[in-house]
Amino acid sequence: MGQATVGVLLVVxxxxxxxxxxxxxxxxVLEAVRRYLWISLGVVILVIEKLIYSQALLFLDVxxxxxxxxxxxxxVTFMSRYLxxxxxxxxxxxxxxxxxxxxxxxxxxx
Amino acid sequence: xxxxxxAAEKGILLMxxxxxxxxxIYGMSIRKNFPTRLAVGLLIAILIDTVLQxxxxxxxxxxxxxxxxxLNVQAILHRPLFIFVVLLMPCQFFNWLMVxxxxxxxxAQPITSLSYVSVFCLSVFYLNEAADLVxxxxxIFVLAGVWFISQTDHVTPPxxxxx
Numbered sequence: 617m618g619q620a621t622v623g624v625l626l627v628v629x630x631x632x633x634x635x636x637x638x639x640x641x642x643x644x645v646l647e648a649v650r651r652y653l654w655i656s657l658g659v660v661i662l663v664i665e666k667l668i669y670s671q672a673l674l675f676l677d678v679x680x681x682x683x684x685x686x687x688x689x690x691x692v693t694f695m696s697r698y699l700x701x702x703x704x705x706x707x708x709x710x711x712x713x714x715x716x717x718x719x720x721x722x723x724x725x726x
Numbered sequence: 727x728x729x730x731x732x733a734a735e736k737g738i739l740l741m742x743x744x745x746x747x748x749x750x751i752y753g754m755s756i757r758k759n760f761p762t763r764l765a766v767g768l769l770i771a772i773l774i775d776t777v778l779q780x781x782x783x784x785x786x787x788x789x790x791x792x793x794x795x796x797l798n799v800q801a802i803l804h805r806p807l808f809i810f811v812v813l814l815m816p817c818q819f820f821n822w823l824m825v826x827x828x829x830x831x832x833x834a835q836p837i838t839s840l841s842y843v844s845v846f847c848l849s850v851f852y853l854n855e856a857a858d859l860v861x862x863x864x865x866i867f868v869l870a871g872v873w874f875i876s877q878t879d880h881v882t883p884p885x886x887x888x889x
Binding site: 638639641642644645655686689692693696697700701702703704705707708710711712713714715716717718719720721722723724 | 822823826827830831832833835836839842846860861863864865866867868869870871872873874875877878879882883
């Protein structure tokens with residue numbers, strides 16, 4: 617496996633973990649009972665994902681990593697829809713896809 | 727080192743305010759049922775994200791290119807800016823929890839992508855970085871995307887979220 621492939625894989629894992637962490641943080645404001653458990657889990661995952669991202673930067677150019685990391689928008693929206701049961705309309709998906717493309721274009725030249 | 731150009735910074739802030747107003751955050755705050763606190767929270771999230779990214783950029787640019795990674799880390803740790811960033815992080819976290827308490831995650835998270843626009847504008851005007859057509863096209867895509875999202879309801883009605 618090439619260095620770039622490892623880097624891309626790490627950024628994809630980072631994007632997925634970002635989705636999970638954000639779902640946990642959202643859960644913390646939805647459920648009063650296990651509020652601190654969700655916050656703690658969210659923070660732990662945020663720390664882990666930061667470590668993974670810094671490892672990814674060893675294998676990838678910053679601009680490329682930044683561009684791929686906009687994948688987190690897709691993962692967060694997907695998890696919001698299926699884990700939090702949020703109403704994600706076609707207009708919201710269209711907005712997310714446009715931002716994903718735009719963020720990629722801006723970041724790739726960073 | 728030249729003295730800070732406050733007039734230029736005021737101009738940039740005014741431009742950012744106008745941009746955010748144009749794409750809808752200010753507009754959303756005066757829309758019926760859209761909490762002002764949420765609009766302010768989103769604006770604060772974007773501003774803090776912008777500051778963190780710019781400070782990171784400035785810190786990286788100011789590092790000696792021939793230093794080892796460990797020397798670079800030490801150089802960053804001894805900068806007053808680093809302490810400022812460390813203080814901003816909890817503010818960002820608690821503000822984000824407040825935002826999540828008032829809006830869908832799938833609404834709030836993409837809106838904060840406006841920091842791509844803020845960072846880009848400030849990098850061009852403040853750090854004198856070059857802007858090319860691809861980046862400008864990207865900024866237009868981001869603004870269009872945020873506009874589409876701002877047209878959706880900021881929170882899922884309870885019935886649908888339970889279904």
